[in-house]
Amino acid sequence: GIQVEQSPPDLILQEGANSTLRCNFSDSVNNLQWFHQNPWGQLINLFYIPSGTKQNGRLSATTVATERYSLLYISSSQTTDSGVYFCAVEEGGSEKLVFGKGTKLTVNP
Amino acid sequence: ETGVTQTPRHLVMGMTNKKSLKCEQHLGHNAMYWYKQSAKKPLELMFVYSLEERVENNSVPSRFSPECPNSSHLFLHLHTLQPEDSALYLCASSQERDYTGELFFGEGSRLTVL
Numbered sequence: 001g002i003q004v005e006q007s008p009p010d011l012i013l014q015e016g017a018n019s020t021l022r023c024n025f026s027d028s029v030n031n032l033q034w035f036h037q038n039p040w041g042q043l044i045n046l047f048y049i050p051s052g053t054k055q056n057g058r059l060s061a062t063t064v065a066t067e068r069y070s071l072l073y074i075s076s077s078q079t080t081d082s083g084v085y086f087c088a089v090e091e092g093g094s095e096k097l098v099f100g101k102g103t104k105l106t107v108n109p
Numbered sequence: 110e111t112g113v114t115q116t117p118r119h120l121v122m123g124m125t126n127k128k129s130l131k132c133e134q135h136l137g138h139n140a141m142y143w144y145k146q147s148a149k150k151p152l153e154l155m156f157v158y159s160l161e162e163r164v165e166n167n168s169v170p171s172r173f174s175p176e177c178p179n180s181s182h183l184f185l186h187l188h189t190l191q192p193e194d195s196a197l198y199l200c201a202s203s204q205e206r207d208y209t210g211e212l213f214f215g216e217g218s219r220l221t222v223l
Binding site: 004033035040041042043044045048086088096097098099100101102 | 151213
């Protein structure tokens with residue numbers, strides 16, 4: 001099955017800093033989503049982005065499907081950005097989302 | 110608020126107990142899912158329901174029993190669980206079963222089995 005690798009596994013930032021999270025996947029995908037899990041366990045979908053670039057406020061994402069990676073950019077980070085960021089992909093024809101292990105982000109005041 | 114509500118948020122049970130987790134979605138979606146999140150492991154898909162019909166069961170032990178009485182409600186019935194079943198159980202929904210679109214999660218039910 002498809003493999004999903006996220007990097008870095010852990011990231012510590014000072015408030016106001018920018019960061020880039022990466023998701024590599026091993027095969028072509030029909031669906032790619034980025035999620036943020038807050039410290040209380042809630043998973044919020046940030047982007048549905050099987051290809052191209054999207055922006056939502058301080059967050060943006062780019063997926064280069066031909067090179068099998070996606071990037072999540074966080075600018076001017078805030079303490080509320082802390083949590084775990086997951087990338088999930090659907091391999092073509094599988095009808096199953098496979099999640100990476102996540103990047104744990106800690107933003108200090 | 111994602112439109113998916115789970116209860117209870119926390120549950121502690123003994124290995125001989127029977128309990129149920131409940132999920133309700135207010136998004137008009139046709140597919141609902143149960144995921145399990147254990148420490149240090151990726152999210153694992155347990156069950157998928159589409160239009161109240163179970164369409165996937167990822168080799169989940171029979172001590173977990175799902176029920177989908179209608180397209181808005183999903184239950185996970187628990188009985189004779191093991192301590193290793195302690196985890197965060199997440200319910201999700203999507204417009205269609207084929208995942209072409211966004212997945213919306215509830216807040217999760219954190220289960221501890223003593």
